[in-house]
Amino acid sequence: MQDLSIGFVPLLDSAIVLAAEAKGFFIEEGLNVRLTRETSWSAIRDRLAVGSLQAAHVLAPMPIAANLGLFPLAPKLIAPIALGLGGNAVTVSAALGAAMEAEGDERDLDPAKAGAALKRVIAARRAAGLPPLRFGVVYVFSGHNLELRYWLAASGIDPDRDIEIVVLPPPFMPDAVEAGRIDGYCAGEPWNTIAARRGAARIVTVKAKIWRSSPEKVLALPADFASANEDTVSALLRSLYRASEWSSRLENHAELASILAEPHHLNVDAAVLQPLLSGTLAVSAKNERTVEDFFLTSAKAATFPWQSHALWFYSQIVRWGLCDHSAENAEIAKMSYRPDIYRRALQPLSTPLPGASLKVEGALKAPTPVGASAGGLILGPDGFFDGQTFDPDQVGAYIEQQKTTI
Amino acid sequence: MNTSDLAILVIDENAIRAAIIRDGLLKAGHHNVTVVEELVGVARTIERLSPDVIVIDIENPNRDMLESLFVLSRSVKKPIAMFVDRSDAETIHAAVEAGVSAYVIDGLKQERVKPILDMAISRFNAFSRMAQELEAAKSQLENRKVVDRAKALLMKSRGMDEEKAYALLRRTAMDQNRKIVDVAQSLIMTFEMLER
Numbered sequence: 001m002q003d004l005s006i007g008f009v010p011l012l013d014s015a016i017v018l019a020a021e022a023k024g025f026f027i028e029e030g031l032n033v034r035l036t037r038e039t040s041w042s043a044i045r046d047r048l049a050v051g052s053l054q055a056a057h058v059l060a061p062m063p064i065a066a067n068l069g070l071f072p073l074a075p076k077l078i079a080p081i082a083l084g085l086g087g088n089a090v091t092v093s094a095a096l097g098a099a100m101e102a103e104g105d106e107r108d109l110d111p112a113k114a115g116a117a118l119k120r121v122i123a124a125r126r127a128a129g130l131p132p133l134r135f136g137v138v139y140v141f142s143g144h145n146l147e148l149r150y151w152l153a154a155s156g157i158d159p160d161r162d163i164e165i166v167v168l169p170p171p172f173m174p175d176a177v178e179a180g181r182i183d184g185y186c187a188g189e190p191w192n193t194i195a196a197r198r199g200a201a202r203i204v205t206v207k208a209k210i211w212r213s214s215p216e217k218v219l220a221l222p223a224d225f226a227s228a229n230e231d232t233v234s235a236l237l238r239s240l241y242r243a244s245e246w247s248s249r250l251e252n253h254a255e256l257a258s259i260l261a262e263p264h265h266l267n268v269d270a271a272v273l274q275p276l277l278s279g280t281l282a283v284s285a286k287n288e289r290t291v292e293d294f295f296l297t298s299a300k301a302a303t304f305p306w307q308s309h310a311l312w313f314y315s316q317i318v319r320w321g322l323c324d325h326s327a328e329n330a331e332i333a334k335m336s337y338r339p340d341i342y343r344r345a346l347q348p349l350s351t352p353l354p355g356a357s358l359k360v361e362g363a364l365k366a367p368t369p370v371g372a373s374a375g376g377l378i379l380g381p382d383g384f385f386d387g388q389t390f391d392p393d394q395v396g397a398y399i400e401q402q403k404t405t406i
Numbered sequence: 407m408n409t410s411d412l413a414i415l416v417i418d419e420n421a422i423r424a425a426i427i428r429d430g431l432l433k434a435g436h437h438n439v440t441v442v443e444e445l446v447g448v449a450r451t452i453e454r455l456s457p458d459v460i461v462i463d464i465e466n467p468n469r470d471m472l473e474s475l476f477v478l479s480r481s482v483k484k485p486i487a488m489f490v491d492r493s494d495a496e497t498i499h500a501a502v503e504a505g506v507s508a509y510v511i512d513g514l515k516q517e518r519v520k521p522i523l524d525m526a527i528s529r530f531n532a533f534s535r536m537a538q539e540l541e542a543a544k545s546q547l548e549n550r551k552v553v554d555r556a557k558a559l560l561m562k563s564r565g566m567d568e569e570k571a572y573a574l575l576r577r578t579a580m581d582q583n584r585k586i587v588d589v590a591q592s593l594i595m596t597f598e599m600l601e602r
Binding site for chain 1: 464465467468470472474499507509
């Protein structure tokens with residue numbers, strides 16, 4: 001038995017990792033895994049860097065930022081598997097929600113309408129001499145920060161000038177928005193629905209609508225550990241893959257919700273978590289809404305580490321001035337995600353594996369069968385709410401073109 | 407600039423541990439030490455103090471917020487990196503294991519910072535030893551209370567004296583290969599259930 005310590009942060013999207021442990025998928029692959037719950041992404045990164053964790057549930061842009069040396073104590077990391085698609089939402093205070101509704105938001109989670117309404121609210125506040133709205137995100141190098149900014153910018157709102165963005169731990173968001181310390185936030189579940197159920201806030205849009213079929217968390221491993229332990233890494237990916245399939249089945253959702261609910265996991269009522277697994281969100285105190293592809297663990301190659309995803313995150317890290325663009329940096333970002341290792345590990349399972357490692361994000365307007373190692377792989381729809389596409393072969397041009405917007 | 411000129415900010419939600427660290431820094435000749443327990447408003451504190459070194463416990467859930475200041479804030483100008491010399495793997499490892507994280511102004515010489523880190527590491531370790539001992543003492547006290555209660559129940563219900571009651575508990579524990587406190591605990595539970 002190979003001993004492994006794996007870190008996670010208590011969020012809905014840690015489901016695959018928690019299920020793999022609870023349902024014995026790690027043990028079946030000969031892995032003796034000890035899960036450790038962490039309180040911050042910084043702590044996870046530090047423990048990966050010093051080797052006290054061999055793997056961790058991390059924000060999808062973190063391995064890229066680590067390999068580009070963008071934060072302190074940056075270990076070299078690889079992401080050989082994604083931990084699902086979607087899972088985030090944008091939530092605003094009850095007061096801001098009402099103001100947005102008065103400006104045309106139809107409470108249907110449509111990012112375009114919500115963004116346009118928010119832009120008008122911001123203009124009215126400026127005219128009235130009110131201070132800028134303040135939004136919380138969980139980490140600088142997070143899908144939350146980068147997707148919130150994408151949504152705002154595409155709605156004509158400058159995220160650096162028109163609002164203020166602050167970093168807060170996800171479990172603090174509901175209290176912060178209720179106390180008026182922030183006006184809104186982008187965070188993973190269940191921290192949106194918890195605030196919405198209380199009536200303190202309302203969900204105005206979701207990641208699955210801003211950038212559909214996009215990864216939220218990935219499994220990161222120190223690059224040196226992964227190259228010295230290829231068989232262990234393969235076994236780890238197989239157990240996570242099987243856990244992802246188990247997690248996706250509707251008949252397992254009640255059990256998965258109770259696994260997630262445990263005090264040493266999320267410590268949140270299972271009844272709050274279970275509907276989220278099939279995409280039903282409490283968008284306000286009284287209303288629920290079911291969002292297609294809100295959080296996918298298995299369908300649509302949900303665990304495949306697309307290098308086009310890595311490159312999109314990179315393009316946004318550059319866009320917001322956190323890193324300079326160069327061909328070398330783009331290559332570092334791309335190679336942070338490792339579909340080659342994913343394929344190597346999953347070959348024995350005769351599961352359909354995508355033939356390509358990159359795709360044009362936003363090209364698929366409907367569910368589409370794609371070329372794979374076995375039949376039956378369907379991808380899409382994917383892409384961005386504003387209809388833009390991202391061609392991973394044209395990163396430089398994409399970055400240039402976004403310079404002319406906000 | 408001598409040792410005492412370094413501005414050091416200690417952020418710790420645990421007031422006792424923060425006091426222990428401050429004490430260590432003062433003894434090492436650092437007089438420019440600021441301790442904050444709350445991270446609310448820390449951006450302004452950092453702006454005002456311009457600390458050369460920031461020490462924060464690794465478990466603090468607000469570390470991501472602190473790090474975001476270094477990346478995003480326009481007011482915090484100085485580039486800050488964790489530890490002066492990234493090649494000093496041993497110190498970094500010891501720090502993470504002890505639960506210390508530290509941010510140091512880029513360019514500050516390692517020999518000036520290492521003693522601060524070493525001190526913080528040893529004080530963090532001393533603090534967690536102390537906390538463990540306290541926990542152990544507490545549970546010992548709890549255990550004694552449980553055994554005392556079980557003895558009292560036996561004395562009352564079986565008319566035994568204290569010595570006999572204790573001997574019975576001990577014998578049962580030995581026969582069943584269990585701890586005395588566990589035997590006492592199940593005895594109390596049994597009595598409580600029967601009473602109901």
